[in-house]
Amino acid sequence: MPVIEYRTALNQALEEEMLRDGKVFIMGEEVAEYNGAYKVTKGLLDKFGPERVKDTPITESGFTGLGVGAAMMGLRPVVEYMSWNFSLVAIDQIISNAAKMYYMTGGQFNVPMVMRGANGAAAQVSSQHSHNLESFYAHIPGLIVMAPATPYDAKGMLKAAIRDNNPVIFLENEFLYGMTGEVPEEEYIIPIGKGDIKREGTDVTLVAHLRQVILAQEAADILAKEGISVEIVDPRTIKPLDIDLIAESVRKTKRLVVTEEGHSFCGFGSEVATQIHDLCFDDLDHPVVRVSQNENPLPYAKNLEAESLPSVEKIVAGVRKVMYRK
Amino acid sequence: MKSIGKEEALKMLRQMLVCRRFEEACLKGYQQKHITGFCHTYIGQEAVAVGTLNHLTEEDSFVTSYRCHAQGLVRGMSAREIMAEMYGKVTGCVRGKGGSMHVFSKELNHLGGHGIVGGQIPVGTGAAFAGKYEGKKVVNITYFGDGASAQGTFHESVNLAALWDIPCIYICENNQYGMGTATKRAVANTDIQDQAAGYGIKGYEINGLDAVEVYTKMKDIIAEVRETSRPVIINMVTYRYKGHSVSDAGLYRTKDEVKSFMDQDCINRFSAQMQELGWIDEDAYKALDKEVKAEIKDAVKFAEDSPWPPLDEVATHVLA
Structure with a gap:
């Protein structure tokens, strides 16, 4: 291919x-x-x-x-x-x-x-x-x-x-x-509203889209070495959201981390968390953990920018938190 | 007047009366609380819709602001479907989902009915673009108010149309007030047709109170745009007798000013010109007005008797 x-x-x-x-x-x-x-x-x-x-x-x-x-x-x-x-x-x-x-x-x-x-x-x-x-x-x-x-x-x-x-x-x-x-040579269409499991795992569901999927993969590699198996669910379409795919994964892992590059307040992760609380309240072993950009405009300086944005390290920390690990 | 011809003139007179009586019925319906939300009437401006839309072919399109009932009526929508929309009934032209500001008809290429000042101007430009893209000799009339002429959307649209030879006719329905702000307090150069020079296109000022002038001048202008695909800007100077919307008491203008424009009323003027030519007499005019009033009364009755939208209608048409 x-x-x-x-x-x-x-x-x-x-x-x-x-x-x-x-x-x-x-x-x-x-x-x-x-x-x-x-x-x-x-x-x-x-x-x-x-x-x-x-x-x-x-x-x-x-x-x-x-x-x-x-x-x-x-x-x-x-x-x-x-x-x-x-x-x-x-x-x-x-x-x-x-x-x-x-x-x-x-x-x-x-x-x-x-x-x-x-x-x-x-x-x-x-x-x-x-x-x-x-x-x-x-x-x-x-x-x-x-x-x-x-x-x-x-x-x-x-x-x-x-x-x-x-x-x-x-x-x-x-x-x-x-x-x-x-990318295959033959024609294919990915239907709107259909998410994708980017990595199968058993311990934590990690919802990520766009560039966060790349960061999530790196985080999952690090966490695998600690014995934590991460399942990465990429909704691909934000709206309409494939919440069923996310819920199915959460029912298996009992834990959910949502990472997004946007700010946290009224962010995409809030929506996923709310819907998962509705659908999987009894399945969850930990409140939903969110990783997102800080509540400030994104600064220029390299260190300040990195401090603001979600990162592999922040995702790793989020997963550890939802696993009750330090 | 003679070049218009008796038959066309009678049609125009009737159309203007339909618009006037329709809007009067809207005001009454509003007072009776059958109509709620916003309601912007066209009373005083009828010559503009009638003198322009009658030159469009079936394939041509147009778009306008929230002051949109009259354009719908002149284009051929029924008073029933527009009045039912005013009443928020499912028999309304957009099934009770739009109300006063959102009259649309896909069948008649009436692209609305838009509530954001100037927001419709790029839309009309796009409709004209689409016709050209598909190799048709069609035009679009984009109506907007004097207030919208200062919006970025107007200037962005005219720039695009001039740049890409888009056959769009930009008609500023200059009723001399953007809500309560006189044009001269909002627009640096109130000769809005002058904007055309800045984009290398033609601009015209037309007396929008005179249906004969509007009709005869627009006939040539629209034909030229259809032929050349070059956009134009028209400063159509007109006047609305009522407030910006029904909630506007109009305290920013004097009674004398309003009266001075009512003395130049487009319907009276047109009717008098027809009478001079012997195309209509006082009795025939009264009979015509009676017939129109009956049509509007029927529309009101239809709206009153129509059912509300069923509740499942709330969630339909979100996505196509």
């Missing part, structure tokens, strides 16, 4: 879906002539031309709303945000228009639009360029939120997102773009 980068997997998904459906087009900053800020759209301008791969001005609200209108008329826009931080400029279009349209039109107009780009911290890019927006967007009914951790997931999930009839928030991560993994 070919081993490719995460960005290449996304690129393949885009190309395949554009070949399959003429209504799919791409727009965003630097997606065409520059070949994408992270090279996700590399080569697509040459293959599909400027009518379907469109460089936009740096006006996220305008081009996001343009995507909403185009989607209402039957096109299937894929909007790239160079980073999800910039989506905050367009948040009214995403929430008031894209998310609410199907409902407030009584089911008349749906918005089949994918919005994708890098989410979360990169390497020391400071406060304004490091937002984790999954909890923001997952809060809003009408949006689907996806966050693939591997090249395999990235390709299969992006294809599912493009074919879906709803607005999809598709979160990637700068650190993941260069990561490699096996």
Whole structure:
């Protein structure tokens, strides 16, 4: 099986879906002539031309709303945000228009639009360029939120997102773009809302998504040496959440740790913890433990950034805590 | 007026009366507490909807703000389905899920009915983009108010449309107040058509109180946009007689000012012009108005008699 980068997997998904459906087009900053800020759209301008791969001005609200209108008329826009931080400029279009349209039109107009780009911290890019927006967007009914951790997931999930009839928030991560993994040559689709066991284990369930899956793997290796068997559950889709898969794992391990790069208050981990308390209260041997970013804007200095973000060490500590170990 | 022709003029007069009587019925329904939430009426501005929408083809689309009932009626939605929406009934155009601000019709390419000032402007731009993408000779009319003309969404949209040759007609329904703030206190240059020059496109000012002027000028402008795919900005100067919404007592304008615009009423003016040509007389006008009032009365009755949405409706249409 070919081993490719995460960005290449996304690129393949885009190309395949554009070949399959003429209504799919791409727009965003630097997606065409520059070949994408992270090279996700590399080569697509040459293959599909400027009518379907469109460089936009740096006006996220305008081009996001343009995507909403185009989607209402039957096109299937894929909007790239160079980073999800910039989506905050367009948040009214995403929430008031894209998310609410199907409902407030009584089911008349749906918005089949994918919005994708890098989410979360990169390497020391400071406060304004490091937002984790999954909890923001997952809060809003009408949006689907996806966050693939591997090249395999990235390709299969992006294809599912493009074919879906709803607005999809598709979160990637700068650190993941260069990561490699096996991706089959034959076509496959990963259904929206289907989680994945990234590592089987028996002692602790560790829920992680996006880059946290990579950190969770490292933490699990360390913990294995201490005799703790960690099961990593990657929900892959944040909303709708595959809570059944998480609950099934918790019923087996009796312990749950949730790690996320976002802040803790009203974070994704709160939602998982609440739902697991509802479903598995009697199964739990320890309250749910959460690992997340500190409650401060992300600072620039390397040591302060590391202090703020979740890490392999913090995940290891969280697992030890849930195991009542020091 | 002559270039419009008698048949089209009669249709327009009827459409304006339908809008006026519909909105009057909304105000009454609001006073009686049948209609709640927000309610923004179009009374005084009817010539704009009538003078513009009648030039669209079936495949063309349009989008507007929360002051959206009249555009729906003129485009061909029934007074029944819009009034039922006002009443929050399941027979409403969006099944009671939108209310006054969210009139939509997929069948008629009415893209709403939007509640955030300026939020609809990129949406209309996208609808026009979609038509061009699919190789059709279609246009979109994007309506917005003078208050929205200062929003970033307007400028971002016009920039995109000018850059990409998107056939979008940006009509600023300049009713001279953004809620209680006079345009001159909110917009640095109240000649909103001047914005066009900054984007290398054409801009026009039109007297939105004169249905003949709106209709005849917009006929040529829309034809040109359809042909050239170049967007335009229209400063459609008009006036609303009532408050911004029903909760607005309108204390920021004088009675004399309101009266001065009511003296230029678009329906009276249009009707008088028709009478001069002998296309309608006083009796025929009264008969037409009576017929329209009966249609609106029927719509109100329909809304009153319609059932509430069933409770399971609360969870449907969240995702497609």
